[in-house]
Amino acid sequence: MKYAIVDLETTGGKPADEAITEIAIYIFDGNEITDQLISLVNPERPIHWYVQKLTGINNKMLRRAPKFYEIAKQVIEITHDAVIVAHNASFDYRVLKKEFERLGYNYERPTLCTVKLSKELFPRQESYSLGKLCKTLHIPVTNRHRASGDALATVELFKMILNKQRNLIDRIETPDLKPLKKVRKNVLKTIDELPPKKGLLYLYNKYDRLIGVYYTRNIKQKVNNIYIKDKPLAKDLQQQINKVDYEILQGSLIGKVMAWHYRYKENPPFTPCTKKKLTANNHQFSNSHMMLIDKGHHTGEKSIIYIENQKIIGYGFYDLEWQNHNPAVIKQRLTPIDDHPSVRQIVQEHMHKYKLEKIIRLAD
Numbered sequence: 001m002k003y004a005i006v007d008l009e010t011t012g013g014k015p016a017d018e019a020i021t022e023i024a025i026y027i028f029d030g031n032e033i034t035d036q037l038i039s040l041v042n043p044e045r046p047i048h049w050y051v052q053k054l055t056g057i058n059n060k061m062l063r064r065a066p067k068f069y070e071i072a073k074q075v076i077e078i079t080h081d082a083v084i085v086a087h088n089a090s091f092d093y094r095v096l097k098k099e100f101e102r103l104g105y106n107y108e109r110p111t112l113c114t115v116k117l118s119k120e121l122f123p124r125q126e127s128y129s130l131g132k133l134c135k136t137l138h139i140p141v142t143n144r145h146r147a148s149g150d151a152l153a154t155v156e157l158f159k160m161i162l163n164k165q166r167n168l169i170d171r172i173e174t175p176d177l178k179p180l181k182k183v184r185k186n187v188l189k190t191i192d193e194l195p196p197k198k199g200l201l202y203l204y205n206k207y208d209r210l211i212g213v214y215y216t217r218n219i220k221q222k223v224n225n226i227y228i229k230d231k232p233l234a235k236d237l238q239q240q241i242n243k244v245d246y247e248i249l250q251g252s253l254i255g256k257v258m259a260w261h262y263r264y265k266e267n268p269p270f271t272p273c274t275k276k277k278l279t280a281n282n283h284q285f286s287n288s289h290m291m292l293i294d295k296g297h298h299t300g301e302k303s304i305i306y307i308e309n310q311k312i313i314g315y316g317f318y319d320l321e322w323q324n325h326n327p328a329v330i331k332q333r334l335t336p337i338d339d340h341p342s343v344r345q346i347v348q349e350h351m352h353k354y355k356l357e358k359i360i361r362l363a364d
Contacts, residue, residue, distance in 0.1 A: 002027065003027070003028045004025050004026075004082040004083065004084050004109070006023075006025050006084055006096070007150040008092050008147060009051075009145070009147050010043075010051070011045055011047045011048060012050060012051035015094075017045070019043035019045055019068070020096075020099055021040065021047060021057050023037065023038070023039055023071070024037070024152075026151055026155050027078060030162060030245065030247070035078060037071070037074055037075065039065070039066060040061065040065035040066075041065055042062045042064075042067045043062065054145050068099045072099070075096070083110045084111045085112045085154065085158055087130045087154050087157070088113065090111075093109070093111050111173050112171060112172055114154055114158055114161065117165075117168070117171060118133060118157065118161070121161055122137065133157065134157065136332060137332055137333055139160075140156070141153040160333065163316070163317060163335055166202060167202070167210060169208040191220065194244070194246065195219055195246070198219075198248070199215075199219050199248040200213065200214070200246065200262075201213065201216055201219050201245075202262075203244060203245075203268075204241075204242055204245065205242050208243070210266045212237065212241075212269075212270040212271045213259055213262045213268055214259060226238065226241075247297070250295035251296060252350065253351075254294060254295075254315060257312075257343060258315065260343045261337050284310060285310055287361045287362075288308075288309055289308055289361070289363065290307050290360060290361045292304070292305040292306075292359055293357050293360060294357050294358075303317055306334055308327075312337055312344060313331075313336065316330065316334040318330075
């Protein structure tokens with residue numbers, strides 16, 4: 001799915017009169033940023049003094065900036081067939097619609113609000129403002145209260161949200177409040193666009209139910225293999241696939257654990273969470289408290305599997321620059337996982353056969 005991560009700075013004042021002073025849009029495909037639009041905007045009206053103080057954007061800076069009508073076509077094109085994602089989406093979407101209404105154009109896009117999603121997926125936070133939430137979750141923010149800086153912070157927050165809840169179709173709000181009707185290409189035509197990379201493959205039916213999830217060393221090849229099989233079960237799966245999604249992962253252990261987690265949680269009919277035949281050992285780890293560090297989604301990101309009191313309590317990701325190993329902080333970023341003997345065996349077998357990048361042993 002295509003997401004347009006949006007942040008706007010405005011003149012302030014009465015809602016009917018406020019106008020955009022800066023806009024940032026990052027196009028995110030669920031794995032990486034693929035396009036962007038960043039621009040100051042001449043609002044053709046004065047900026048409220050408080051907003052000038054907050055953002056550092058003043059009237060003089062905007063005299064030679066393009067007016068909104070001069071970038072409106074770019075906004076329409078870059079957000080075409082995308083879901084608008086913003087922190088407090090109702091505000092950004094309302095302001096965008098108002099700007100287009102002044103031009104006589106009806107701008108409509110489905111939306112996702114990271115405030116609403118954060119309240120659901122990161123409960124009991126002191127505040128859900130972007131600044132305080134990023135501080136709590138240790139998301140780096142540069143140029144706070146500027147459109148580009150806040151939009152990039154929202155991208156990082158949205159990545160964390162996707163790590164916890166990959167399929168957000170039920171959370172998308174449409175202008176007419178009806179279920180989102182997605183126009184999809186034939187699945188077979190999308191195979192050429194899939195990357196020949198390691199990661200997770202998600203298969204959905206026409207009701208957007210997850211029907212299969214795989215960890216694979218070659219996403220493109222895996223989908224090809226699914227379609228060349230001619231056994232009855234394989235043919236049934238081929239007929240039911242309506243959408244293919246993927247998540248590139250450089251780390252093998254995190255891919256195996258996440259695939260198990262989605263199977264255990266969602267129980268997809270074509271890849272149910274089968275109970276592995278357990279070995280005779282008692283599946284105790286060498287340390288009661290430790291973090292298993294390995295590769296993440298991309299270079300510069302690491303994955304974490306957190307073990308506490310001999311139990312796997314969750315997994316997560318962090319950027320290479322982020323070196324805060326405080327357990328209380330790390331737990332805020334984790335996706336909880338059920339500690340089941342089969343996932344414990346997956347972890348232990350991998351640790352026995354392969355070398356992780358780092359194991360951080362914590363005090364008992």
